Amino acid sequence: MTLFLTILIIILAVLLIAFIGLIIYVATQTTHPKKTSMEDAWNNEMSKDFVKKLDMNPSSVYTITSFDGYVLHASFLPAYDYMDDYGRIENYAYKNPKSHLSDGSFAPEQYRRKDGNDNCNGQKFVIISHGYTYNRHGSMKYASIFRRLGYNCVIYDDRRHGENEKTVTTFGLKESKDLLAVIRDTRERFGKDIALGAHGESMGTGLSITALQYEPELDFIIADCGYADLANVVENGLKTKFHLPTFLGAVGGAVSNMLYGYNYMKIAPIEHMGSGKIPICFVHGGIDDFILPINSIRMHEAYKGYSEYHEFPKGNHGLSIDSDPEGYEKMLTEFLDKVYNK
Numbered sequence: 001m002t003l004f005l006t007i008l009i010i011i012l013a014v015l016l017i018a019f020i021g022l023i024i025y026v027a028t029q030t031t032h033p034k035k036t037s038m039e040d041a042w043n044n045e046m047s048k049d050f051v052k053k054l055d056m057n058p059s060s061v062y063t064i065t066s067f068d069g070y071v072l073h074a075s076f077l078p079a080y081d082y083m084d085d086y087g088r089i090e091n092y093a094y095k096n097p098k099s100h101l102s103d104g105s106f107a108p109e110q111y112r113r114k115d116g117n118d119n120c121n122g123q124k125f126v127i128i129s130h131g132y133t134y135n136r137h138g139s140m141k142y143a144s145i146f147r148r149l150g151y152n153c154v155i156y157d158d159r160r161h162g163e164n165e166k167t168v169t170t171f172g173l174k175e176s177k178d179l180l181a182v183i184r185d186t187r188e189r190f191g192k193d194i195a196l197g198a199h200g201e202s203m204g205t206g207l208s209i210t211a212l213q214y215e216p217e218l219d220f221i222i223a224d225c226g227y228a229d230l231a232n233v234v235e236n237g238l239k240t241k242f243h244l245p246t247f248l249g250a251v252g253g254a255v256s257n258m259l260y261g262y263n264y265m266k267i268a269p270i271e272h273m274g275s276g277k278i279p280i281c282f283v284h285g286g287i288d289d290f291i292l293p294i295n296s297i298r299m300h301e302a303y304k305g306y307s308e309y310h311e312f313p314k315g316n317h318g319l320s321i322d323s324d325p326e327g328y329e330k331m332l333t334e335f336l337d338k339v340y341n342k
Contacts, residue, residue: 024259026252030234031168031260033133035161041137050325051144064156066181068174073163074156074182075136079124080147124195126151127182129204131225131318132169135162141321142199145329149336151197154186158203168260171203171230171267172210179211187217195219195340200226201318202291206267209299212274220339222332224283225318228295228302229268236292270298276305281335285315285323308335 058075128139139155157164197220200208205226235246253265284296300309312320321328
């Protein structure tokens with residue numbers, strides 16, 4: 001064997017090892033993202049003008065056990081039935097607010113209003129699911145508006161995120177079933193006949209739309225900046241953010257399937273939109289270059305039931321509400337009025 005051939009083989013071997021390493025890195029970083037800390041998320045959300053004047057401290061923090069025994073951390077924020085100039089709750093009181101059950105939860109009877117209504121039956125609730133790498137504190141900005149509209153808010157950490165144990169992120173495959181567990185828990189905790197909807201941001205929308213295949217007990221879904229399928233998001237990111245060839249997405253997905261039991265390139269909420277019974281409000285930022293607006297448009301056009309599409313021209317990814325808080329609140333108010341007064 002000539003020296004030239006030996007050097008060539010060594011170079012090719014090094015390149016192959018580097019390529020394999022790159023693929024494993026892409027697959028691992030996608031399924032095991034670096035998480036935003038609870039403190040950083042809180043500080044980020046509470047620095048926003050339309051949030052920072054409000055009392056956003058949760059009245060209760062508890063846990064929910066999902067379908068496979070995985071434990072989700074959640075917080076409860078009651079609606080603002082009356083709010084003074086500083087955003088303080090004036091008509092809510094709590095019986096033993098720190099007296100939780102052994103599993104960290106609290107019973108519905110521990111929740112009391114000054115108007116004498118000792119339970120939550122007949123009231124309005126919304127479950128808010130955050131995005132990729134974030135945590136439940138990232139849902140504060142949406143809770144600030146929902147609470148003003150009279151909705152009690154349940155915010156929780158997605159699988160792997162926030163205070164939850166480390167595990168694999170599956171972009172809705174398992175997270176959609178986690179949402180079902182939160183829905184079940186919320187109805188058991190606060191009353192079977194409550195009005196209940198869901199709001200999702202980014203991956204929170206992905207898991208919410210994926211959950212439609214199970215026909216969840218929800219009155220509405222607000223689907224903000226979600227993906228119709230993950231493949232187009234991964235390929236767009238590889239091309240525009242990292243300047244890498246898009247075929248790495250398919251290879252990384254195959255490696256993910258070997259390592260973690262699922263191919264993230266085959267995650268497609270648009271294929272699991274159910275029978276169309278639940279009204280959906282699709283929302284997207286017009287300048288979102290991470291998950292392109294066409295994703296929400298595709299889902300809006302494909303949905304069998306009632307849906308709307310709203311685009312905020314100056315909104316980047318997950319920032320439609322930041323770009324126009326008043327417009328976002330107006331959109332929610334009008335959509336929810338259609339849902340409950342149609």
